[in-house]
Every structure is written in C-alpha cells, then in structure tokens.
Amino acid sequence: MKSYSTKDIRNVVLLGNTRAGKTTLAEAMLYEGKVIDRRGSVEAKTTVSDNTEFEQTNQKSVYATPLYAEFMNTKINFVDAPGSDDFSGGAIAAFKVCENSVLVVNAQQGVEVGTEIFARYANQYGVPMIVAVNHLDAEKADWDMTLNSLKETFGGKIIPVQFPVNAGTGFDGFVDVLSMKYYKFKDENGTREELDIPAQYADQAEELRQALMEKAAEGDDALMEKFFDTLELSAEEIATGLAAGLKKGEAMPVFCVSAKKDIGVKKLMEFIINAGVSPVGTVQETVEGGQIECKPEGPVSLFIFKTSVEQHLGEVSYFKVMSGVLNEGADLTNPETGNGERLSAIYAVAGSKKEKVASISAGDIGCVMKLKAGKTDVTLAESGVDAITHMVFPDAKYRCAVKATDKNDEAKVGDALNKIAAQDPTINVEYSKELRQTILSGQGEQHINLVKWRINNEFKLNIELFAPKVPYRETITKVATARYRHKKQSGGAGQFGEVAILICPIVEGVEFTNKFKIDGKDTELKVKNRQEFELEWGGKLEYVNCVVGGAIDESFMPAILKGINDKMAEGPLTGSYARDIRVYVYDGKMHPVDSKEIAFILAARNAFKEAFRNAGPKIMEPIYNVDILTPSEYVGPCMSDLNGRRGMIMNQDMDGNFTVLHARVPLAELYRYSPVLSSLTGGSATFTMKFAEYQPVPADVQSKLLAEYAAQESDED
Numbered sequence: 010m011k012s013y014s015t016k017d018i019r020n021v022v023l024l025g026n027t028r029a030g031k032t033t034l035a036e037a038m039l040y041e042g043k044v045i046d047r048r049g050s051v052e053a054k055t056t057v058s059d060n061t062e063f064e065q066t067n068q069k070s071v072y073a074t075p076l077y078a079e080f081m082n083t084k085i086n087f088v089d090a091p092g093s094d095d096f097s098g099g100a101i102a103a104f105k106v107c108e109n110s111v112l113v114v115n116a117q118q119g120v121e122v123g124t125e126i127f128a129r130y131a132n133q134y135g136v137p138m139i140v141a142v143n144h145l146d147a148e149k150a151d152w153d154m155t156l157n158s159l160k161e162t163f164g165g166k167i168i169p170v171q172f173p174v175n176a177g178t179g180f181d182g183f184v185d186v187l188s189m190k191y192y193k194f195k196d197e198n199g200t201r202e203e204l205d206i207p208a209q210y211a212d213q214a215e216e217l218r219q220a221l222m223e224k225a226a227e228g229d230d231a232l233m234e235k236f237f238d239t240l241e242l243s244a245e246e247i248a249t250g251l252a253a254g255l256k257k258g259e260a261m262p263v264f265c266v267s268a269k270k271d272i273g274v275k276k277l278m279e280f281i282i283n284a285g286v287s288p289v290g291t292v293q294e295t296v297e298g299g300q301i302e303c304k305p306e307g308p309v310s311l312f313i314f315k316t317s318v319e320q321h322l323g324e325v326s327y328f329k330v331m332s333g334v335l336n337e338g339a340d341l342t343n344p345e346t347g348n349g350e351r352l353s354a355i356y357a358v359a360g361s362k363k364e365k366v367a368s369i370s371a372g373d374i375g376c377v378m379k380l381k382a383g384k385t386d387v388t389l390a391e392s393g394v395d396a397i398t399h400m401v402f403p404d405a406k407y408r409c410a411v412k413a414t415d416k417n418d419e420a421k422v423g424d425a426l427n428k429i430a431a432q433d434p435t436i437n438v439e440y441s442k443e444l445r446q447t448i449l450s451g452q453g454e455q456h457i458n459l460v461k462w463r464i465n466n467e468f469k470l471n472i473e474l475f476a477p478k479v480p481y482r483e484t485i486t487k488v489a490t491a492r493y494r495h496k497k498q499s500g501g502a503g504q505f506g507e508v509a510i511l512i513c514p515i516v517e518g519v520e521f522t523n524k525f526k527i528d529g530k531d532t533e534l535k536v537k538n539r540q541e542f543e544l545e546w547g548g549k550l551e552y553v554n555c556v557v558g559g560a561i562d563e564s565f566m567p568a569i570l571k572g573i574n575d576k577m578a579e580g581p582l583t584g585s586y587a588r589d590i591r592v593y594v595y596d597g598k599m600h601p602v603d604s605k606e607i608a609f610i611l612a613a614r615n616a617f618k619e620a621f622r623n624a625g626p627k628i629m630e631p632i633y634n635v636d637i638l639t640p641s642e643y644v645g646p647c648m649s650d651l652n653g654r655r656g657m658i659m660n661q662d663m664d665g666n667f668t669v670l671h672a673r674v675p676l677a678e679l680y681r682y683s684p685v686l687s688s689l690t691g692g693s694a695t696f697t698m699k700f701a702e703y704q705p706v707p708a709d710v711q712s713k714l715l716a717e718y719a720a721q722e723s724d725e726d
C-alpha cells in the first residue's frame with residue numbers, strides 16, 4: 010500500500026440502528042476500495058467486519074471494527090460500529106478517532122431507536138453526520154416516509170443531495186443533485202452510467218437544487234452574499250457550502266444507497282472525500298491541559314482506541330496517529346507510566362485483513378501486535394510529549410455478581426474477566442470486600458451476556474451471574490448504653506473483661522456533649538481523650554475514653570476499640586458497615602489474673618451490639634440519581650414502573666420528542682432495570698445512573714432485611 014499523507018485521509022464511523030446495513034455498507038466500500046475483490050454477506054457469515062464467532066453466530070456486530078478503502082487517491086478509514094446501546098462503547102471509542110460519521114438509516118423503517126441514540130452520541134461528541142438511506146432495493150422501501158421521519162427528528166439540518174429512481178425491488182439508480190446527473194446501475198457490482206436527468210424528474214431535481222443552494226449558502230457568509238446577489242451557486246460552491254455546514258453540525262446531507270446491490274456507494278465515498286472533514290489541523294487535548302495538533306511534522310504521538318485478542322495473532326492494539334509520522338521500529342513511551350514500547354511492525358487494517366506498512370502518517374489509523382502494555386485508552390509518544398485525554402464512557406447501567414461455577418477455576422475466571430475488562434473500557438470488574446462478591450458491570454444485559462459467552466467459548470470456563478448484594482449501611486438515631494461482662498473460667502486460664510459504654514449518633518451540626526442521663530441519673534462524663542476516625546466505607550467513628558478511677562487499665566483501651574471496630578465493620582443489624590457513631594467508654598471492671606485483651610475485645614463487641622440495638626438503629630441504603638431518556642409517549646409507563654421501585658421523580662425536561670425523567674431510586678430496586686426499561690419502551694429509552702447518597706430504608710423494608718439477616722445469623726461469643 011502506498012503511504013497516505015494527512016490531507017488524503019478521512020476517518021468515518023458508521024452509525025445506526027442494528028440491521029440498518031452498516032456492516033453490508035462497509036463490505037461494499039471495501040469492495041469499491043479494492044481491499045477485497047468480492048463482497049461477502051452477513052447471512053453467509055463472510056463479511057470482513059463481522060469476523061468473530063459471536064458476531065457470525067448472532068449475525069450482528071458487537072465490536073467496532075476498523076476498516077479502510079483506497080478510493081480516489083484517498084484512504085478512507087471507517088469504523089463499523091455496533092447498533093445497540095449495550096455496545097455503544099465501540100462507537101464512543103470511534104468518536105475519539107473519527108472526524109466524520111455516516112448515519113445509516115433503513116428505508117423500510119425510517120428513523121429507528123438506534124438512529125436516534127447514536128445521532129445523540131454523535132452530537133454529544135461533536136462529530137458531523139452524513140445520512141445514507143439504505144435498503145432502497147427492498148420491497149417495502151419508502152423514500153418519502155424515511156425522509157419525513159428524518160426531518161421530524163433532525164429538522165432543517167436534513168438536506169437530500171439525491172433522490173432514488175424506482176425505489177423498491179426495481180431500484181436501479183438515483184438523481185444526484187450536486188452533479189445534476191442521473192446514475193443508472195447495470196448490475197449489482199456498482200457498474201453505472203452517468204446520464205442526463207430524464208425529463209420526468211427535472212422539476213423534482215430543480216426543486217432540490219434550490220433547497221441545496223440555500224442550505225449551502227447558510228454554511229458560508231461569502232456564499233450567502235453571492236447567493237443573495239445572483240440567486241445561483243456553482244456545483245463547487247454548493248459543495249463548499251455544504252461541507253462547511255456539515256463540519257459545523259448544521260447540515261446532514263442525505264444519500265441514496267443499496268449496500269446489498271452496491272448502488273450509491275461510490276457517490277457516498279466521493280462525498281466523504283470531497284466534503285468530509287480531513288484530520289489536518291484537528292486538535293487533541295492532553296491530560297496536562299495542552300494540545301496536540303494533527304500534522305505530520307509534529308512529534309510522534311498515537312492513541313490506542315481498541316484492543317482485541319485475535320486468532321493466530323494474540324493481542325492487537327488499534328491506534329490513530331495523532332501527530333507526526335510513525336515509522337516501523339519506533340521506540341515510544343507511555344507518558345503516564347514512563348514504560349517504553351517498540352513498535353517493530355505496523356499494519357494498515359481492514360478487519361482480519363492486515364497489511365504491513367513502513368510508516369503511518371498523522372491522522373491515519375493502523376494496528377500493532379503484542380505490545381507489552383498497549384491497552385485501550387493509552388497514548389504512546391516520543392518522550393516529552395503529553396498523554397492525550399482519556400475517552401469518556403457512560404457509567405455502567407447493569408451490575409451483577411459473578412462467580413466461577415467450579416470453585417477451583419476462581420483464579421482463572423478472575424484473570425479472564427480482567428483481560429476482557431482491559432480490552433473493553435465499558436466493562437468493569439471489581440472484588441467488593443464489603444459484599445464479598447465480584448461485581449461485573451457493563452452497559453446492559455446483552456453486554457454482560459457477551460462477557461459470559463466469551464468466558465465460556467474463548468476461555469473455556471463456566472461462570473454464574475446473580476443479583477449483587479446491596480451495600481447497606483447501619484447507623485443509630487438516639488443514645489443508648491450497655492454493660493457487658495465477658496467471663497470464661499472453664500478449664501485452664503480464665504478470661505475476664507467488663508465494659509460499660511454509651512453510644513450516640515454523630516450528626517452534622519450537632520455539638521459534642523458529655524452530659525447524659527445514665528440509668529435515670531444526670532451524669533457528666535469525664536472525657537480523658539477523644540479519637541476520631543474517617544471510615545474507609547464512608548462516615549465516622551469517634552472513640553471517647555471516659556473511664557475513671559482505673560476501672561479499666563489504659564492498656565486495654567485499644568482492645569475495646571478493636572471490639573467496636575469489629576462490629577462497625579459487621580453491623581449488628583444486617584452485617585453491613587456501620588457509620589457515624591460516637592462511643593463513650595465510661596466504666597468497666599478487671600480481674601487481677603484473667604483480664605486480657607481478648608476478653609475486652611469480646612466484651613466490647615457484645616456491649617456495642619446491645620447498645621446499638623437499643624439506639625434506634627436504622628438501615629441506610631444507597632440511592633442513585635437515575636436519568637431516563639424516553640420518547641414522551643412512554644413517560645406514563647416509565648413513571649409507574651419507577652413508583653413500583655420506590656423511585657422518586659424529581660423533575661422532567663423535554664428534548665425534542667423525548668422526555669428526560671430525573672429520578673432518585675434505591676440501588677436495591679435497580680437490578681436488571683435495563684432490560685425492563687427496554688421492554689417497557691420497545692427498546693427506545695436509555696438511562697444513566699450515578700450514586701447520590703445514603704438514606705434510611707422505609708420501616709417495612711427494614712423489617713424484611715432484619716428478618717432475612719436474623720435467619721442466617723449465628724450467635725457470637
């Protein structure tokens with residue numbers, strides 16, 4: 010392959026609903042770009058893009074696959090992204106490296122859920138969208154319906170550049186208004202004739218040309234002036250204005266395509282080259298707050314946006330050269346760790362097809378194998394160059410607990426999960442000491458099921474997924490005292506320790522006091538010292554020594570604190586962490602021979618447990634901020650579902666035809682929320698969730714949790 014300079018590169022991510030035809034369009038572009046000499050199909054499991062077993066079995070893309078085509082002396086790199094929100098991580102990674110997107114829409118369906126979801130992401134990440142209306146050869150293809158649904162969703166940004174001729178099973182061409190030509194196709198391999206527009210389409214073409222000129226004029230002030238003066242723009246001027254509007258996100262030009270029959274694919278590629286945003290001069294922010302400009306004469310810097318493990322190759326890291334020219338054999342450094350890497354061989358990449366190249370210029374995409382630490386979201390650069398800012402992914406929407414089916418596989422399963430998480434930044438695996446569970450989280454149930462499939466099929470291990478425990482907290486609401494004597498005199502050496510404690514809640518804004526009523530008497534405790542601890546699970550413990558007259562020797566005070574800490578870490582109500590408690594040790598007793606540390610630890614544990622139970626104990630639960638984005642017609646069902654989850658709707662906003670519901674929902678009620686929301690809304694809603702705060706659980710929930718814990722608790726001593 011020849012080496013392409015920065016200005017001759019275009020990077021494009023293919024977006025859209027599942028089954029819109031992205032993978033098939035990618036195949037046609039590879040064919041037009043001479044990367045393959047015959048097209049595969051999704052049905053025959055022979056596309057370049059869907060090259061993994063999971064994708065072929067399920068006939069859908071779940072990984073974002075980098076591909077390229079060489080066309081008109083330009084290298085178009087494109088990333089075929091999956092169409093389901095569960096796998097949005099791939100598209101979001103692609104936004105980091107693509108200056109353009111093609112939004113593929115199925116002409117039988119018009120705008121679908123995935124169209125809107127991914128268009129929203131593209132807007133959010135500031136990537137311009139070209140629209141390809143695909144499936145125009147299908148029996149039920151409906152151009153007008155599709156165009157109307159696009160206009161309804163995206164408004165005046167939608168500007169058709171073409172219209173189809175004979176849409177439906179006889180689809181064989183389109184009128185292109187940019188060139189004012191009729192393209193008629195003779196076969197299913199992209200062979201076309203360029204003809205004058207037939208008389209019957211002349212008016213329609215002229216009408217569209219007027220609209221196109223107006224839209225183009227909006228994109229550029231000089232053009233606007235010229236258009237006002239002469240009411241006419243040349244084809245080049247229209248293209249220039251349209252390109253400017255596209256870049257600013259104000260125009261979404263629409264093209265006619267049949268990916269299956271290779272109709273319209275070349276024109277789309279021409280437009281990407283002529284009007285798409287080139288990487289020249291684009292800027293990446295660095296973690297240090299600086300900038301890296303995309304130019305070949307800059308220092309070498311590349312960013313890894315994807316890693317995967319591939320058959321016969323091992324680990325493959327996909328990157329974009331953000332600056333400079335990368336030559337094979339380059340020695341680069343990860344600026345964040347200082348670790349060096351040698352890139353001995355570098356490749357241009359189209360799915361599983363990889364071609365070794367000698368150099369890759371700024372703006373271009375390639376891959377390298379078997380890096381030591383070349384994980385996703387990592388910069389490798391010449392020394393002295395800063396790391397590029399990290400990719401930002403949505404927070405996890407689906408959590409579950411995971412364990413190896415066979416206990417002996419535990420370590421291997423842990424390894425496998427960590428490998429998967431290192432490749433996919435939207436998968437998170439974490440052992441929770443508190444819950445004593447490994448928690449696996451991702452973007453949805455399908456996403457987690459893919460992890461399970463990979464563990465089964467790629468790692469040949471079995472796992473079980475189940476509901477995660479909820480990280481409850483325990484605290485108290487009033488003052489209580491307890492006295493406990495631990496005494497053991499059977500057999501050899503005896504044990505003796507007695508402590509009397511008072512506990513009260515630590516409440517922000519309420520001052521420390523040493524005056525209490527103990528056993529009905531007003532008492533002023535003599536404070537010898539106070540220690541305050543920030544607990545690692547949040548909240549505080551304060552330990553106040555008020556022992557007088559040597560009732561307990563100073564040397565036993567740490568043992569008493571240990572006993573209390575034990576119960577703080579395993580709360581008396583449900584075994585969850587306790588927080589925000591002040592403990593006063595004000596009395597006790599020793600035995601000249603039998604008093605030892607263990608006796609005071611146990612006495613303190615039991616005294617604390619008893620006092621806690623009399624101090625108006627409360628179970629607290631984590632509450633999450635949940636923002637649901639749903640088509641407004643589903644607001645009713647979403648709200649009543651939230652009510653059933655003890656959710657509170659805080660407020661709501663409108664966003665076009667969508668409503669955003671802002672709710673607060675206990676985490677305990679959010680297990681498997683994503684599939685439920687999906688079935689409530691025909692898959693058209695999406696949501697985010699983020700921890701907000703701890704709140705006491707309602708009385709009925711508390712009773713239920715207490716009963717559950719009591720059933721499994723064994724008495725201590």
Ligand SMILES: Nc1nc2c(ncn2[C@@H]2O[C@H](COP(=O)(O)OP(=O)(O)O)[C@@H](O)[C@H]2O)c(=O)[nH]1
Nearest residue numbers: 027028029030031032033051144147267268269
């Ligand atoms: N008739 C027709 N079928 C198509 C066209 N493009 C894709 N398909 C079929 O639609 C299905 C989904 O296509 P695919 O490329 O996997 O869609 P993706 O999910 O967007 O990647 C497959 O069965 C394709 O063969 C097209 O232009 N015309």
Ligand SMILES: [Mg+2]
Nearest residue numbers: 031032069070
């Ligand atoms: Mg696909």
